[in-house]
Amino acid sequence: MKVYVVGTSCSWFKRNDTSFIIDDNIIFDMPSGSYKDIIKTTDQNKIEAVIISHFHSDHFADLAYLVKFCMSYAEGRKEKLRVYGPKGILKKLIERNTAYELNEDERSEEEIQKAVTFIEIEDGMTFKEGKYNVSVYKMEHGKPETLGFTFKEDNGKTIGFSADTCYCENLEKIVSSSNYAFVEMTLLHQSKSHLSSNEFVALSKKYEKTKIFPVHTTDVAQKFAEENGLNFLHDGEILNF
Numbered sequence: 001m002k003v004y005v006v007g008t009s010c011s012w013f014k015r016n017d018t019s020f021i022i023d024d025n026i027i028f029d030m031p032s033g034s035y036k037d038i039i040k041t042t043d044q045n046k047i048e049a050v051i052i053s054h055f056h057s058d059h060f061a062d063l064a065y066l067v068k069f070c071m072s073y074a075e076g077r078k079e080k081l082r083v084y085g086p087k088g089i090l091k092k093l094i095e096r097n098t099a100y101e102l103n104e105d106e107r108s109e110e111e112i113q114k115a116v117t118f119i120e121i122e123d124g125m126t127f128k129e130g131k132y133n134v135s136v137y138k139m140e141h142g143k144p145e146t147l148g149f150t151f152k153e154d155n156g157k158t159i160g161f162s163a164d165t166c167y168c169e170n171l172e173k174i175v176s177s178s179n180y181a182f183v184e185m186t187l188l189h190q191s192k193s194h195l196s197s198n199e200f201v202a203l204s205k206k207y208e209k210t211k212i213f214p215v216h217t218t219d220v221a222q223k224f225a226e227e228n229g230l231n232f233l234h235d236g237e238i239l240n241f
Ligand SMILES: [Zn+2]
Pocket: 054, 056, 141, 164
């Protein structure tokens, strides 16, 4: 698996919001402001699938631009774009886009579905996307419902994505079953919706065999990662697993 790190941050910081491009054709989360960075490195016509963890703007907002591209400007796409996300994703997209981007005559479910296939996913599901067997986990992030994932290759190598979450059983399941995992470490202090730096460190120690990268960090959490020898990432970094 090749992972292009579009961003490492959460909102309000100069670094890009957390998002990844897998093998140049699968996008994991499309935060506000990510679209331009994604298309600087990836041919939009070759994007086959987008996975959305939840409907907060720093994970979902820029999906609208890729959907609009597929509806209006895409030429030579081999297949429809597949978008995986929590229940209600198409309705949520329309709701968000009544104010911008989609013209009035483009806002019906039928019009959008001519260009894009939406696949609603939930806890416990598995699906095949490209060469990966993807497993879906419900995370603990309050509302809206948030999903984490593992991507497993045929050779067994597994990469995990926690998305936004506090410490929970499914986070442990993702990390314990992954060789590499991108795990949120938003804050220094404990909270009901995000992981603290101490919890991140404890998780890394408990599952030593998994290489865990802190993402979705505030600037102070990113500084903590740098000062404490965690596997922190930079925007624009490319990892090959
Ligand atoms: Zn969130």
